[in-house]
Amino acid sequence: MDVLLDRGALFEGLNEEGARRLSEIAIRRTVKAGEYLFFLGDNADRLYVVTSGNMELCFPIPIGGDVKDVAVESVGVGQALGWSALVKPYRFTLSARATRPSEVVGFSRRDLLDLFDTEPAAGCAFFTRISEVVGLRLLTFQAMWVRELQRALEAEAQRQKGTGA
Numbered sequence: 001m002d003v004l005l006d007r008g009a010l011f012e013g014l015n016e017e018g019a020r021r022l023s024e025i026a027i028r029r030t031v032k033a034g035e036y037l038f039f040l041g042d043n044a045d046r047l048y049v050v051t052s053g054n055m056e057l058c059f060p061i062p063i064g065g066d067v068k069d070v071a072v073e074s075v076g077v078g079q080a081l082g083w084s085a086l087v088k089p090y091r092f093t094l095s096a097r098a099t100r101p102s103e104v105v106g107f108s109r110r111d112l113l114d115l116f117d118t119e120p121a122a123g124c125a126f127f128t129r130i131s132e133v134v135g136l137r138l139l140t141f142q143a144m145w146v147r148e149l150q151r152a153l154e155a156e157a158q159r160q161k162g163t164g165a
Contacts, residue, residue, distance in 0.1 A: 006096040010049060010080050010129050011122070018119040025111035031055070031098040037081075039095045044084035050077050053102025058083060070093060073140060081129050085109045151160040 011022060014128060028051075031037050032083025037048065040060060054076050058069035075081045084092050086109060 010078075010126060012125060014119060014122045014127075018122050020116050021118075022100055022107075023117065025107055026105040027107075029104050029106060031102045033098055033100045033102075035098050037098070037104065038092050039094040042092045044082060044090045045078060045091045046082055046108055047085045047112065048082045048096075048104040049080050050105045051105055052077060053101045055081055055096050055102060055104070056099050059094055069097065072144070073137065074099070080130070080133055082106075086107075086112070086130060087134075092104065094118055097135055111134045127165055141146060 011019070014022060027046075029037070029048075031053070038044070040058075053091065054074060056071040057073040057075060059072050060067045061070050075096075081096050081104075082092065084090065090109070112126075116126065
């Protein structure tokens with residue numbers, strides 16, 4: 001837990017009592033390389049922080065009759081994943097897969113909210129940081145969407161050029 005508190009900005013601002021309580025509610029989990037922590041659409045009841053290793057956030061895309069998980073983002077030590085546990089409708093919006101043996105600590109939604117009820121300053125700081133994670137994810141998806149839209153428009157322009165339209 002010390003690694004989490006020392007290297008992860010998510011829980012900055014917790015006083016000693018808050019840090020102790022955070023340690024009490026943390027549930028450690030080991031994830032083997034290639035193993036999934038959760039899947040897109042699963043019930044999101046836990047927020048996770050990577051304490052060792054690396055996780056990829058993936059989106060399933062149908063390609064040629066098969067479904068491939070395309071990595072959207074890489075999450076390393078001290079970084080959070082599974083923020084959907086704190087945002088209705090409480091469903092994961094991506095899948096999470098370990099790229100190598102990894103360890104995460106999980107915090108249930110209820111336990112976190114109870115902690116922040118008694119540590120409102122830490123809760124405010126925490127939700128500010130979570131909103132930054134969400135904002136960065138939205139920028140990532142926006143950039144991906146723009147790139148695909150550009151490709152489609154360029155392909156259409158080439159097609160029209162080839163037909164003389």
